[in-house]
Amino acid sequence: MLEASNLECVRGERRLFAGVSFRLACGEMLQVQGANGSGKTSLLRMLCGLTPAAAGEVCWRGQPIGKLGEEFRGELCYLGHHNAIKEELSPLENLLAAAALAQESLDEDAALDALEQVGLHGRADLACRYLSQGQKRRTALARLVHEKRPLWVLDEPYVALDPAAVELVSGLVGAHLQRGGLAVLTSHQAVSVTAGALRELWLGTAAASYGRI
Amino acid sequence: MLISIRAVIGRDLRLAMRRQADILAAMFFFIIVVSLFPLGVGPEPEQLRKLAPGVLWVAALLATMLSLPRLFADDHRDGTLEQMALAPQPLGLMVLGKLIAHWLVAGLPLVLLAPVLGIQFDLSGDGLAVLTLSLLIGTPALSGIGAIGAALTLGVRGGGVLLSVLVLPLYIPVLIFGAGAVDATLTGLGPQAHLSLLGAMALGGVFFAPWPTAAALRVALE
Amino acid sequence: MTNRVINWFRYASPQTFYPLAGKLIPCFWTLAGIFAVVGLGIGFLLAPTDAQQGEGYRIIFLHVPASWMSMFIYLVMAFWAAIGLAFHTRLSGMMASALAPTGALFAFLSLWTGALWGKPMWGTWWVWDARLTSELILLFLYIGFIALQAAIDDPRRADRAGAILALVGVVNVPIIYFSVKWWNTLHQGASVSLGKAPSMAAQMLWGMLFCALACWMYSIAIALMRVRNIMLERERHTEWVRALLAQAE
Numbered sequence: 001m002l003e004a005s006n007l008e009c010v011r012g013e014r015r016l017f018a019g020v021s022f023r024l025a026c027g028e029m030l031q032v033q034g035a036n037g038s039g040k041t042s043l044l045r046m047l048c049g050l051t052p053a054a055a056g057e058v059c060w061r062g063q064p065i066g067k068l069g070e071e072f073r074g075e076l077c078y079l080g081h082h083n084a085i086k087e088e089l090s091p092l093e094n095l096l097a098a099a100a101l102a103q104e105s106l107d108e109d110a111a112l113d114a115l116e117q118v119g120l121h122g123r124a125d126l127a128c129r130y131l132s133q134g135q136k137r138r139t140a141l142a143r144l145v146h147e148k149r150p151l152w153v154l155d156e157p158y159v160a161l162d163p164a165a166v167e168l169v170s171g172l173v174g175a176h177l178q179r180g181g182l183a184v185l186t187s188h189q190a191v192s193v194t195a196g197a198l199r200e201l202w203l204g205t206a207a208a209s210y211g212r213i
Numbered sequence: 214m215l216i217s218i219r220a221v222i223g224r225d226l227r228l229a230m231r232r233q234a235d236i237l238a239a240m241f242f243f244i245i246v247v248s249l250f251p252l253g254v255g256p257e258p259e260q261l262r263k264l265a266p267g268v269l270w271v272a273a274l275l276a277t278m279l280s281l282p283r284l285f286a287d288d289h290r291d292g293t294l295e296q297m298a299l300a301p302q303p304l305g306l307m308v309l310g311k312l313i314a315h316w317l318v319a320g321l322p323l324v325l326l327a328p329v330l331g332i333q334f335d336l337s338g339d340g341l342a343v344l345t346l347s348l349l350i351g352t353p354a355l356s357g358i359g360a361i362g363a364a365l366t367l368g369v370r371g372g373g374v375l376l377s378v379l380v381l382p383l384y385i386p387v388l389i390f391g392a393g394a395v396d397a398t399l400t401g402l403g404p405q406a407h408l409s410l411l412g413a414m415a416l417g418g419v420f421f422a423p424w425p426t427a428a429a430l431r432v433a434l435e
Numbered sequence: 436m437t438n439r440v441i442n443w444f445r446y447a448s449p450q451t452f453y454p455l456a457g458k459l460i461p462c463f464w465t466l467a468g469i470f471a472v473v474g475l476g477i478g479f480l481l482a483p484t485d486a487q488q489g490e491g492y493r494i495i496f497l498h499v500p501a502s503w504m505s506m507f508i509y510l511v512m513a514f515w516a517a518i519g520l521a522f523h524t525r526l527s528g529m530m531a532s533a534l535a536p537t538g539a540l541f542a543f544l545s546l547w548t549g550a551l552w553g554k555p556m557w558g559t560w561w562v563w564d565a566r567l568t569s570e571l572i573l574l575f576l577y578i579g580f581i582a583l584q585a586a587i588d589d590p591r592r593a594d595r596a597g598a599i600l601a602l603v604g605v606v607n608v609p610i611i612y613f614s615v616k617w618w619n620t621l622h623q624g625a626s627v628s629l630g631k632a633p634s635m636a637a638q639m640l641w642g643m644l645f646c647a648l649a650c651w652m653y654s655i656a657i658a659l660m661r662v663r664n665i666m667l668e669r670e671r672h673t674e675w676v677r678a679l680l681a682q683a684e
Contacts, residue, residue, distance in 0.1 A: 074301030082292025
């Protein structure tokens with residue numbers, strides 16, 4: 001479904017990685033690992049089509065994502081380094097606004113349910129600036145609860161989360177894989193999912209290595 | 214498609230309502246700049262009437278410039294812009310939504326304030342009406358052209374100053390026809406020609422500007 | 436396979452262009468020199484003294500070509516910008532940024548010589564004439580382009596942002612020109628009309644033409660020199676630049 005071939009990333013004068021290739025099928029998850037500054041975020045942004053690759057190509061269902069354009073973006077859910085939430089808005093408003101921007105139909109009950117699942121019960125109407133870092137991250141992750149798009153690209157989803165929340169997110173990703181979805185995520189910690197196959201990709205100083213466990 | 218534009222407008226308006234200080238600051242800037250001119254050039258009504266169209270229009274340009282840097286900067290910083298760029302519809306449409314919201318919170322207040330400030334300059338009733346009308350037609354063009362500059366200078370060193378260098382020369386036609394319309398009314402020529410051209414520019418600006426803006430935003434996101 | 440071909444082009448074009456430009460530069464300098472000598476010779480020695488303006492008019496041999504070039508270079512710059520945006524070629528972005536300073540220089544020269552000419556002719560350094568005002572705005576557009584490129588660190592991003600600006604500018608230049616002209620006709624009383632050019636003697640025309648050619652050749656030569664510098668700077672980490680520098684030592 002998702003296929004990357006010979007991706008190369010150049011930042012300024014430094015070549016962060018080159019020759020990164022992988023193929024991800026339904027129900028599989030790819031965990032991208034590497035030291036700080038090894039280009040994990042850049043790789044994820046390339047997979048979404050935000051950053052153009054210096055060389056190589058990303059294909060979705062056999063076609064280059066650049067050609068697919070909106071068709072591809074309609075099947076993609078990206079959670080970036082930043083939470084994409086507004087401090088002035090409440091978690092509920094943020095969630096509804098994010099869904100509207102992504103052209104997803106999400107009614108208020110579903111949104112409240114999602115917030116409750118990520119443990120923000122009773123805080124749905126509080127402006128986000130009064131929330132802790134972890135709670136803000138949870139607000140951003142609440143999008144995943146009712147997310148049915150097949151490809152999830154998550155940049156450091158576990159950052160600032162407590163163990164219970166990590167468990168919760170792993171459960172969401174597992175359910176997603178079980179439905180036949182695909183996921184690509186970066187994380188410094190070991191990731192276990194309840195279902196689906198886990199693959200790992202190491203971005204190192206030399207050529208990237210790629211293995212299956 | 215329209216739903217997503219509405220979603221963007223709704224979200225931006227709601228945000229603006231919770232950050233009213235920004236809107237008020239730009240409005241007071243407009244009021245203060247306009248009020249300084251009589252102090253600088255003297256209170257003779259004859260002279261003030263002559264200066265009024267230019268002063269009010271230039272002040273409107275500057276007040277618009279003041280609100281432009283934040284048009285995309287907040288969304289860029291907190292990652293919302295990435296989500297917009299990844300939404301399954303053209304980024305240009307989202308930009309159009311943001312433009313409309315920007316005009317409602319930054320352009321429309323100037324239009325509403327203009328007649329009050331025009332009285333300070335001893336403008337006649339006709340003059341005040343045309344001044345307000347010209348700002349009503351012209352300010353959308355200011356938002357449109359300004360958005361291109363705001364997107365180009367997004368995340369760039371010294372963005373605010375650079376933004377004025379890029380955008381102010383492009384504002385010249387709007388200034389000429391906007392101030393010209395009021396001038397023409399005061400000298401008895403009739404403002405129709407100016408206003409039509411201003412309207413054409415505003416239409417062109419609003420419908421053409423979102424696309425280069427979207428392209429510049431994608432460059433900024435790389 | 437196709438990937439490799441594209442890569443080859445992308446990486447090779449500055450590499451092949453660099454020595455080519457090196458060979459062309461002396462030719463353009465020579466041409467510029469010849470045209471300048473011929474043009475100025477005609478302008479200063481053969482062209483008759485103007486009946487109304489005396490000797491002072493001879494500044495047009497610099498003024499008019501500079502104005503032409505400032506507008507022409509903006510178009511060329513926008514052309515390269517469009518190519519760069521459409522085909523993602525690196526060379527076109529470099530060409531656009533190499534041309535901008537020359538364009539700005541000509542716009543400035545045109546304004547300056549215009550002022551020098553205006554003082555004896557109309558008794559004032561500056562009038563808000565449509566052409567002068569448009570030329571001033573053109574200079575602003577050049578400065579905006581250069582400032583934007585200078586403010587962005589990543590050259591790729593700088594090229595693309597500059598390209599968008601140049602294209603927006605090119606759409607706006609006619610609008611600005613006509614609006615300024617309109618504005619000027621409405622405020623006719625205050626300004627001096629430049630519209631009525633006195634009928635020119637044939638030698639004047641020839642002199643101006645040669646001077647324009649000299650400016651043109653100069654622009655190409657200096658843009659090529661600048662583009663070579665930009666190439667070396669941007670590609671300094673690549674093999675071919677390293678090899679070149681090793682050779683030079």
